[in-house]
Amino acid sequence: MASIYKHLSGKWVAAIRRKDSPTRTKTFTRYNEAKQWAAEQESIRFETYRHDTTKTLHQLIERFENEILPSYESQKTTKGLLRYWRRELPDCPVSNLTPQFVAEYRDKRLSTEVSGSTVNRELNLLSRLIDVARREWQWLDTRNPVRAITRPKNPRHRNRRPTNSELLRLRQECQQSNNPAVWDIICFAIESGMRQGEILKLTITDIDFRNRIAHLDETKNGDSRDVPLSREAVRILQRVCGSRQDGSVFINWTTDDGFRSTFQRIRKRAGIDDLRFHDFRHEAASRFFERGLNQFQVAAITGHRSLQSLHRYTHLKATELAQLLD
Numbered sequence: 001m002a003s004i005y006k007h008l009s010g011k012w013v014a015a016i017r018r019k020d021s022p023t024r025t026k027t028f029t030r031y032n033e034a035k036q037w038a039a040e041q042e043s044i045r046f047e048t049y050r051h052d053t054t055k056t057l058h059q060l061i062e063r064f065e066n067e068i069l070p071s072y073e074s075q076k077t078t079k080g081l082l083r084y085w086r087r088e089l090p091d092c093p094v095s096n097l098t099p100q101f102v103a104e105y106r107d108k109r110l111s112t113e114v115s116g117s118t119v120n121r122e123l124n125l126l127s128r129l130i131d132v133a134r135r136e137w138q139w140l141d142t143r144n145p146v147r148a149i150t151r152p153k154n155p156r157h158r159n160r161r162p163t164n165s166e167l168l169r170l171r172q173e174c175q176q177s178n179n180p181a182v183w184d185i186i187c188f189a190i191e192s193g194m195r196q197g198e199i200l201k202l203t204i205t206d207i208d209f210r211n212r213i214a215h216l217d218e219t220k221n222g223d224s225r226d227v228p229l230s231r232e233a234v235r236i237l238q239r240v241c242g243s244r245q246d247g248s249v250f251i252n253w254t255t256d257d258g259f260r261s262t263f264q265r266i267r268k269r270a271g272i273d274d275l276r277f278h279d280f281r282h283e284a285a286s287r288f289f290e291r292g293l294n295q296f297q298v299a300a301i302t303g304h305r306s307l308q309s310l311h312r313y314t315h316l317k318a319t320e321l322a323q324l325l326d
Contacts, residue, residue, distance in 0.1 A: 116152035
């Protein structure tokens with residue numbers, strides 16, 4: 001049966017609904033166009049979809065990992081969560097994925113002191129799996145249960161910048177532990193605003209020393225990016241690369257996990273609590289603003305797509321702002 005209604009945008013929406021078939025909709029600027037399209041669609045015999053009620057949750061996870069996950073830019077975290085679900089969740093029929101099932105999963109995760117933001121990311125992925133199973137594979141004919149539950153609140157955004165004292169202790173510990181490359185990476189992160197993974201993937205051929213540009217072919221959001229470099233950032237790269245003409249800039253680590261472990265050991269020996277390497281990206285963005293760059297210029301350096309996302313990385317010092325008010 002066809003229905004035509006006017007949307008808040010002023011356009012006309014035609015919808016065709018039939019039992020055992022997906023709803024078809026299309027938007028038009030004129031009512032007569034919507035009416036004509038609806039008449040044409042009603043004359044077409046709809047294909048009847050039969051939902052497969054024999055599939056299980058583990059089969060859903062496996063098929064998603066094989067067919068959908070390869071299209072993701074970043075797969076490591078998602079793959080780890082899918083494996084966790086296969087290990088921890090029962091291999092029940094997909095029809096058992098009810099709001100109650102999802103709510104129990106949410107409460108169980110929160111009871112293990114997992115943060116609300118982490119649980120929400122996991123629920124986002126579960127919702128994605130269920131949507132694919134419903135819309136593309138016809139394994140479910142019910143509403144997505146993830147959308148029917150109350151989400152946990154996300155914690156306040158992290159507001160952490162390393163102090164001058166902490167940076168001094170990190171430098172001393174890197175020197176004492178014979179890990180000067182870690183200090184080079186820390187300094188370069190603060191100067192460039194680049195992520196840990198982007199820094200470790202950087203090759204010498206990615207650097208245009210003359211124009212002070214670092215080309216990132218692959219970033220977290222899937223786009224390429226040219227990062228303008230300060231003179232200090234260039235000096236760090238020149239010192240690290242030396243006479244080498246190709247290969248990785250920072251050759252001591254081949255994986256993010258290896259560098260992360262090294263950094264955490266140095267941080268602990270330096271007696272510093274609650275400091276993550278990603279905090280240096282926050283520090284960089286804040287310093288850019290304190291140098292007088294505007295939000296669009298900073299976003300061009302850091303690669304943030306939205307100014308709202310950039311705002312979460314910016315923690316200006318009140319003392320610096322007070323001086324600007326003189």
